[in-house]
Amino acid sequence: MTRHLITSALPYINGIKHLGNLVGSQLPADVYARFLRAKGDEVLFICATDEHGTPAELAAAKAGKDVADFCKDMWKIQSDIADGFGLSFDHFGRSSSPQNHALTQAFAAKLYENGLISEVDEEQVYSHTDGRYLPDRYVEGTCPNCAYENARGDQCENCTKQLDPTDLINPRSAISGSTELEVRATKHLYLKQSMMREKLQEWIDSKTDWPILTTSIAKKWLNDGDGLQDRSITRDLDWGVPVKRGDEPWPGMEGKVFYVWFDAPIEYIGATAEWAQANGKTDADWRSWWRNDEGAQNVRYTEFMAKDNIPFHTLSFPATIMGSEEPWKLVDYIKGFNWLLYEGGKFSTSQGRGVFMNQALELFPADYWRWWLISNAPEGSDSDFTWESFQGQVNKDLADVLGNFASRLTKFTRSKFGETLPDGGEDSELETKLREEVNARLVTLTKHLDAIELRKAASELRAIWALGNEYLQEAAPWSVFKTDPERAAAIVRMGFGLLDLYARISAPFIPHLSAQLAEVLNSNDTSWPSTLPHTPKAGTPFTVPENLVAKIDDETRDELIERFGGRD
C-alpha cells in the first residue's frame, strides 16, 4: 500500500482567501486526498497558515491588533472556513508554531555547517515614520527611467525596468507615504543556492512526468542569466522565526528573523510534527512521513500550489533539504495551477472584486463551489469565473443531472412500492449494457484522478451521472410497471445501485452532497469501487431527499453580478 503525503500551499495569513486561492491549491489537494483515502491508501494531508512577513504585520496593524493575536484569530477564521468547504486536512497548522521554529533553526544550522550560508552586508531602506525596514516594493517614487510617479522599489510597473529602491527619485513609504527614509547598513544571511545548481538541475531533469508549467519555471530560474542566484533568507522584522543556529545564538544576527519563504515550506514538516502532537502520536510517527531513514522511503509526496509558488517548491525548498545533507523527503510530484480570473479580470482584495471564501459559503452550499471550481480548475491555462457559468453548471450538472436523478428515482419508487426496495424481477440486456458503460467510465475516471487531471475527472463523473438518466429513460419503469411490476422492481433496484455508486464516486468532488446521497440508503461504504457494485437488496429501506440541489435563478444571479461586480 502506498503512503501518500499531500500538502497544499500554505494560505497567507493577512486575510480571508478568495476562490482563486482555494482552487489553486487547497481544493484540488482535498479532492486527491479524498480519492486516495477512498481507494484505501494511507494518506496524510497537511496544510497550515503562512504567518510571517511584512504583509502580516501590516494587516495586524490595520486591524489594530498585535500581530500574534491577529494571526491567531485569522488562523481560526481560515480554519473554520476550510471546514466549511470540507477540506479534509489531517492537520491545519501554523507556521508560527514552536515545531516550525525549531525545524527552521535546525535547517539553518545544518546549512551553515555545510557551508551553504553566507553573511552579506547590504543596504536597506528604513522608514522612521513606520518604524520599520521597508521591502523594496514598499518603497515608491518616481522612476528614473520613464518618470512614472508610482514606480515601486523593485520594478517600475510602467516601463517594467528593474529598479533598486535607491534609484527612485523622491522615494516614499508605500505604507505611510512618509518621505523620512534612511538607507541603513544591515547584515543578512544568504542561502548559496548557486552552489546547488547542478544537483537541482539533475533532480529537475529527472522529473519527466511533471507538468510543463512546473518544470519550465524551474529550468528558467536555473539557467537564466548567470544561473540560480543566492537568496537572502533573513529579514529585519520582529514577527518570525528568530535567527539561530539550532538552539545556539547566531552572532551578529540578533533581533533578526528568517525570511518567510525560508520558514514557510519547512512548515510542511512542522505541521506534520504539530499533527503528531495534536493526535497523541510520537515523533517517530511524524518522522516516518518525512525521513527516508525512518520510514518515508515508501511515501509518495505530492504538492499542490499555484504557479507563483513554483520557484520556491522546485528550487528553494529542495535546496534547503538537499543542503541539509540529511535524508529528508523530497517532493515526488508537483501539481501547479494557473490563475482563476473573476469575470474576465483579476480577483482583487483592495477593490473588493471577486468572491471570498467566507462570502461564498454564506451564499451557496460548499459543494456548488467545489463542483464549479474543480470542473473549471485552471490546469492548462488561466480560467475565468463568471456568475453565468457558475449558475449554468450548478443548475445543469448538480440539479438537473444528479439531483433530479435522485429525485425521480426515489419518488417513483415510493409511489409504486413504498419506502423499501421492492423484490422480484430479472435483469435484462439493458442492465448488462449499463454495467459495461459504467465500468468503462469508472476506469477512465479512476485514471484521471490518479493522474490528478481534475477537469477530465469531473467531466467523466458527470458522464456517469448522465448514464443514470439515460438508463431510466430507456428502461422506463413507469411504463413497464403497468404490465410487469416485478421487472419495474428490478429496474428501480438497479437505479438505487447507481445512486449508491454516485454517493461513493462523487465524494472527492462534492462530499456534502455525496453524504446526502448515501443517506438515501443509509449506506456507509465509502470505498472507491472499481466496477459497479451489486444492486442493493430488496427490502432495504430508503428515504426521499427533498430538493437535494436548489437551483440558482436568474434574479439571484443578476443580484450577485451587481453586488460583486461583473463585467465592466
Add this chain to the structure above:
RNA sequence: GGGCCUGUAGCUCAGUUGGUUAGAGCAGAGUGCUCAUAACGCUUUGGUCGCAGGUUCGAGUCCUGCCGGGCCUACCA
C-alpha cells in the same frame, strides 16, 4: 527585452507517438417521454482547427515566420 504557455464549433474545452467523414458539455433547432427540481431521453444545426509558408503519401498534430491572448522575470508571499 528575455523565457514559457496559448489561439479548435456562439461559449467552455478534449483531441494520445502526424493517418480515413475533427469530438464533448452548454447554448440553438426538432422530437419523444411524463417517474422527476418546466426536470430527463433521442435526433440535429454550428468549425477552410489564428494567418502565411514548409516537411510528408498524409498535419489540428512537426518546422519557420507573422498576428493575437496570458504568465514569469528572483525584496508580496
